[in-house]
Amino acid sequence: MSADVILFFLFGGLAVLGALSLVLQRHPIHSALSLILVMAALAVLYLLLGAEFIAAIQIIVYAGAIMVLFVFVIMLLNAGEEERTDLSRVTRYLGLPVATALLVETGWLLYRAWPGDVGVVPDRLVGRTGAVGRMLFTEYVLPFELTSVVILIAILGAVVLAKKER
Amino acid sequence: MTDWVTNHPELVIAVVKIALLLFVLLTAIAYVVWFERKVIAHIQARWGPYRVGPHGLLQPLADGLKFLFKEDIVPANLSSRFLYLLAPFLAVSLALLAVAVIPFGPEFEVLGTPTGFWIADINIALLFVLGVTSLTVYSVALAGWSSNSKYPLLGALRSTAQMISYELALTLSVIGVLLLAGSLSLREIVEQQSGRLWGVLPNWYIFPQFVAFICFFISSIAETNRAPFDLAEAETELVAGFHTEYSSMKFAMFFLAEYAHIFTASFLATVLFFGGWRSPFPETPFWQWTQYFPAVAAALLGAYFVLDTFRHAHSALHRGLMTLIGMALLGAGAVLALVPPLLLLVQGPFWFIAKTVAFLFVFVWIRATLPRFRYDQLMAFGWKFLLPLAVLNIIVTSLALVWPVE
Numbered sequence: 001m002s003a004d005v006i007l008f009f010l011f012g013g014l015a016v017l018g019a020l021s022l023v024l025q026r027h028p029i030h031s032a033l034s035l036i037l038v039m040a041a042l043a044v045l046y047l048l049l050g051a052e053f054i055a056a057i058q059i060i061v062y063a064g065a066i067m068v069l070f071v072f073v074i075m076l077l078n079a080g081e082e083e084r085t086d087l088s089r090v091t092r093y094l095g096l097p098v099a100t101a102l103l104v105e106t107g108w109l110l111y112r113a114w115p116g117d118v119g120v121v122p123d124r125l126v127g128r129t130g131a132v133g134r135m136l137f138t139e140y141v142l143p144f145e146l147t148s149v150v151i152l153i154a155i156l157g158a159v160v161l162a163k164k165e166r
Numbered sequence: 167m168t169d170w171v172t173n174h175p176e177l178v179i180a181v182v183k184i185a186l187l188l189f190v191l192l193t194a195i196a197y198v199v200w201f202e203r204k205v206i207a208h209i210q211a212r213w214g215p216y217r218v219g220p221h222g223l224l225q226p227l228a229d230g231l232k233f234l235f236k237e238d239i240v241p242a243n244l245s246s247r248f249l250y251l252l253a254p255f256l257a258v259s260l261a262l263l264a265v266a267v268i269p270f271g272p273e274f275e276v277l278g279t280p281t282g283f284w285i286a287d288i289n290i291a292l293l294f295v296l297g298v299t300s301l302t303v304y305s306v307a308l309a310g311w312s313s314n315s316k317y318p319l320l321g322a323l324r325s326t327a328q329m330i331s332y333e334l335a336l337t338l339s340v341i342g343v344l345l346l347a348g349s350l351s352l353r354e355i356v357e358q359q360s361g362r363l364w365g366v367l368p369n370w371y372i373f374p375q376f377v378a379f380i381c382f383f384i385s386s387i388a389e390t391n392r393a394p395f396d397l398a399e400a401e402t403e404l405v406a407g408f409h410t411e412y413s414s415m416k417f418a419m420f421f422l423a424e425y426a427h428i429f430t431a432s433f434l435a436t437v438l439f440f441g442g443w444r445s446p447f448p449e450t451p452f453w454q455w456t457q458y459f460p461a462v463a464a465a466l467l468g469a470y471f472v473l474d475t476f477r478h479a480h481s482a483l484h485r486g487l488m489t490l491i492g493m494a495l496l497g498a499g500a501v502l503a504l505v506p507p508l509l510l511l512v513q514g515p516f517w518f519i520a521k522t523v524a525f526l527f528v529f530v531w532i533r534a535t536l537p538r539f540r541y542d543q544l545m546a547f548g549w550k551f552l553l554p555l556a557v558l559n560i561i562v563t564s565l566a567l568v569w570p571v572e
Contacts, residue, residue: 027246029245029246029249029311030246033249033304033308036304052288052289052290053290053293055290056290056293056294056296056297057293059297059298059300059301060293060296060297060300060337063297063300063301064296064297064300064301064303064333065300065330065333068300068303068304068307068326068330069330071304071307071308071311071326072307072323072326072327072330075307075310075311075319075322075323075326076323078319128289129289129290129350
């Protein structure tokens with residue numbers, strides 16, 4: 001096995017473990033920290049695919065900014081441990097069938113792809129910062145600008161809400 | 167095993183470099199504490215540490231031993247014991263990780279293998295540093311929260327809010343340099359700063375990006391939670407802020423992390439705005455003699471140390487140690503002056519260290535001079551002044567870059 005494959009399984013496994021821990025932990029802070037672990041593991045997976053810029057942005061934006069806000073809010077509210085309750089009726093009747101369907105679908109995709117598929121061949125040039133920037137401002141300029149407008153609207157909403165509080 | 171090692175010389179070199187850098191950096195961090203106490207003392211017309219060793223030079227050693235032998239108290243009613251113990255480790259490891267991509271000098275060869283004065287030269291080095299430093303918020307936040315005590319929590323909340331706010335200004339102020347250099351690799355950014363500006367000044371980004379540098383430096387002081395932005399540990403209000411409940415070595419680790427961050431900030435300022443390892447003098451034959459600066463500096467420092475023993479009635483330990491260090495430095499200066507390849511090799515690191523020390527001095531100077539901000543002033547300053555200024559700098563720089571091409 002090459003180093004790439006070993007690293008993939010190592011960090012893929014870490015991401016899955018983090019995700020499981022995120023759901024199973026009872027304290028919100030521990031859940032938030034598990035999510036950071038998932039983000040970091042994903043960043044390594046991006047690196048393995050040659051997408052260095054995306055990997056760095058993943059860490060800076062998700063782990064370094066968004067999750068900090070999560071942790072900050074949890075700390076500010078001083079939220080305690082969650083209490084286990086009986087599952088809601090929706091989850092009781094729909095949970096298992098939907099989970100099974102998703103698992104079957106994933107299994108089928110894996111089964112279909114397994115023998116012949118060579119997987120993604122990492123393109124060392126596509127993940128470069130310059131390439132990403134060029135794509136964003138030429139091919140995907142409309143979605144990119146629209147996203148920034150959406151974010152701007154969200155900020156305006158936050159400002160309005162904060163004003164009303166007073 | 168030996169076959170494998172001889173086939174992968176770069177790995178062996180990397181391990182040696184990591185060990186060497188960690189040793190040098192940790193020693194330097196210990197001595198920057200001494201440096202800070204000395205400089206602040208002299209600014210305030212005091213002597214500072216003077217008892218432990220000549221000029222207090224053994225004070226860091228004594229401090230380290232003291233930290234090591236102090237009782238390690240862990241509070242009983244923590245919110246989370248695991249996170250309480252994790253926080254100081256996170257602080258130190260993240261603080262040291264950022265140094266991995268800093269280029270301290272140009273490329274050189276070891277036994278025929280090309281390498282350089284860095285541990286890793288990656289394409290996204292700058293983003294790496296920003297990413298790693300953005301994660302340090304967690305060590306502060308987790309330490310404050312897990313202590314389950316009011317002062318640490320308040321300190322951590324303050325500190326987190328401050329670090330998030332100033333990180334924006336920090337990141338945006340760097341973009342001006344990125345636009346000029348066209349690369350995220352720190353080595354490439356330094357190499358872009360070669361040559362002359364208007365024939366006289368060195369082509370450092372401090373000159374075209376002066377506004378960005380001001381933004382960068384102020385926000386990096388805020389990022390490192392140093393005075394005048396040290397509201398996270400405002401003694402009069404918060405005891406010691408987020409690390410109130412930590413003692414012994416765990417407190418020392420937070421301390422170490424803070425000083426490692428000061429180093430990282432100084433390194434980054436040197437690399438981004440002051441030409442990194444480049445000499446401020448032109449590379450023409452006329453200025454060739456400036457190559458001897460490292461040798462002269464070592465010899466002068468050595469001579470000062472030796473002469474110092476004659477100044478006052480010192481103890482035997484003082485005399486012996488100072489003479490020893492002075493002679494060693496004089497010898498190093500002589501060797502440098504007589505062995506040209508060695509002199510050429512130390513050019514890069516010498517200028518890099520000289521610039522870094524200048525920044526460290528400014529950090530200390532600011533701490534000794536300015537009073538602490540009020541919290542609302544701090545936030546207003548970051549969001550309403552630094553951030554718009556950094557954005558304006560980006561706009562002006564982009565326009566200036568596009569202007570000549572119609």
